[in-house]
Amino acid sequence: MKPAKFKYLYPSTIEETLECAFDHGEDVRFLAGGQSLVPMMNFRVATPEVLVDLNGIRELQKILIDDTGNIHIGAMTRTRTLETDNSIGTANPLLAEATKHIAHVQIRNRGTIGGSLAHADPAAELPGIILACDAEIYLQSPTRSRSVAAKDFFQGVFVTDIAQKELLIKVVMPAWPVERFWAFLEVARREGDFALVGVASWFDVDKSGRISDARVVAIGVSDRPVRLKGAEAQLSDQLPNSETFERASKAANSGITPTHDIHASAEYRREVSEVLVRRTLNEAWKRG
Amino acid sequence: MMETVHKIKLTVNDTLREFTAEARMTLADCLREKLDLTGTHLGCEHGVCGACTVIVDGKSIRSCLMFAVQANGSTVTTVEGLAENGILSPLQEAFRDNYALQCGFCTPGMLTTADAFLKENPSPSRSEVESAISGNICRCTGYISIVDAILDAATRLAEKGDK
Numbered sequence: 001m002k003p004a005k006f007k008y009l010y011p012s013t014i015e016e017t018l019e020c021a022f023d024h025g026e027d028v029r030f031l032a033g034g035q036s037l038v039p040m041m042n043f044r045v046a047t048p049e050v051l052v053d054l055n056g057i058r059e060l061q062k063i064l065i066d067d068t069g070n071i072h073i074g075a076m077t078r079t080r081t082l083e084t085d086n087s088i089g090t091a092n093p094l095l096a097e098a099t100k101h102i103a104h105v106q107i108r109n110r111g112t113i114g115g116s117l118a119h120a121d122p123a124a125e126l127p128g129i130i131l132a133c134d135a136e137i138y139l140q141s142p143t144r145s146r147s148v149a150a151k152d153f154f155q156g157v158f159v160t161d162i163a164q165k166e167l168l169i170k171v172v173m174p175a176w177p178v179e180r181f182w183a184f185l186e187v188a189r190r191e192g193d194f195a196l197v198g199v200a201s202w203f204d205v206d207k208s209g210r211i212s213d214a215r216v217v218a219i220g221v222s223d224r225p226v227r228l229k230g231a232e233a234q235l236s237d238q239l240p241n242s243e244t245f246e247r248a249s250k251a252a253n254s255g256i257t258p259t260h261d262i263h264a265s266a267e268y269r270r271e272v273s274e275v276l277v278r279r280t281l282n283e284a285w286k287r288g
Numbered sequence: 289m290m291e292t293v294h295k296i297k298l299t300v301n302d303t304l305r306e307f308t309a310e311a312r313m314t315l316a317d318c319l320r321e322k323l324d325l326t327g328t329h330l331g332c333e334h335g336v337c338g339a340c341t342v343i344v345d346g347k348s349i350r351s352c353l354m355f356a357v358q359a360n361g362s363t364v365t366t367v368e369g370l371a372e373n374g375i376l377s378p379l380q381e382a383f384r385d386n387y388a389l390q391c392g393f394c395t396p397g398m399l400t401t402a403d404a405f406l407k408e409n410p411s412p413s414r415s416e417v418e419s420a421i422s423g424n425i426c427r428c429t430g431y432i433s434i435v436d437a438i439l440d441a442a443t444r445l446a447e448k449g450d451k
Contacts, residue, residue: 001333001334002317002333005311005312006290007291007311008292008294008357010357034353034354035353038352038354038355039334041312042333042334049290050290051311053358080347104338105401105405105420106341106350106423109347109348109349110353192422
């Protein structure tokens with residue numbers, strides 16, 4: 001239960017990070033909050049030769065809300081900051097709410113948004129929220145910068161679109177309309193455990209009182225966070241009421257094949273997905 | 289395999305400590321083995337049990353998931369730093385008076401977690417306390433007495449503050 005030996009580097013800028021990391025060959029890992037990587041190192045599931053600590057890079061810790069309302073969140077922003085920062089609570093209440101469900105306070109004090117996204121646990125909350133909000137993820141390598149849409153970023157269990165020699169810099173979440181209806185719920189065996197199933201839902205209502213746009217995203221039911229497009233289709237252009245939400249929840253499972261493991265069967269996850277879709281939609285509408 | 293050894297400066301329980309440690313040494317191991325502060329307990333060593341919780345720059349963290357070198361320049365409070373001049377803190381007294389420990393293995397983590405929590409939230413509800421210690425596993429008490437103790441400590445600290 002002790003990590004293998006490694007060389008430790010502590011750069012203070014992004015440029016320095018990219019430079020020093022890639023002077024060191026292939027077996028380099030970036031250390032963000034360390035709440036997933038360090039357990040893996042303690043178990044020696046991960047044995048990087050070089051560990052590049054990102055905790056000294058101030059430019060990765062910034063949160064900025066631009067003139068258009070887009071939220072730029074630096075990769076090294078702590079989960080606890082997302083939970084408690086008033087500007088996030090106003091700018092994207094769904095993100096702030098979902099963050100409360102992440103593990104325990106000691107983990108949230110260290111864990112970061114960039115670390116969670118790069119780790120890409122299929123049951124993790126932040127990847128689901130990023131997908132539900134159509135966020136863009138910014139990556140930088142020594143030779144280029146690029147951004148990837150959340151829907152293309154997650155590619156499987158612990159697998160993302162991040163290439164060799166790329167560092168996750170920030171996440172940009174589109175502006176969040178004040179009138180938007182939203183909710184996040186999850187079912188876990190104990191508080192702070194990974195979700196067996198979690199659902200994030202939001203919808204906008206137009207002047208005629210009908211749903212103009214909606215997202216329903218589930219975590220824990222697949223090898224990555226997934227949009228429940230069957231449910232979304234049932235919401236589109238409908239009046240927001242319990243009948244509509246019931247129809248959407250019945251359609252929650254079309255097109256997804258939940259995983260089964262020691263904690264829950266696929267059947268159970270299907271049933272919980274359906275229930276959580278109905279509950280999130282009702283809760284969203286009631287709160288509005 | 290290359291390895292780096294680092295000079296580390298820490299303020300631990302109000303005392304400045306300087307030492308060297310291999311990069312792979314966790315803060316928990318460092319506190320116990322280099323600084324002889326064995327009050328910090330190591331249970332699972334992968335961030336699940338909460339026994340190794342210490343306070344770094346005011347925030348409760350798992351010291352098994354942080355390398356000592358990462359704490360360089362920080363202020364660390366361990367369970368040994370809670371009592372002042374040999375007098376138990378109100379939180380520690382409340383633990384004793386409410387029978388909030390049996391075997392004592394989880395206690396250092398419970399105390400450090402609760403200490404940081406009460407500084408952030410001095411008058412918590414019962415459910416907020418339950419949530420605050422959800423990352424700390426106790427196999428003896430059933431938690432009820434620990435929650436009682438933390439709520440009692442909040443009252444004691446408020447009274448102390450009023451005086």
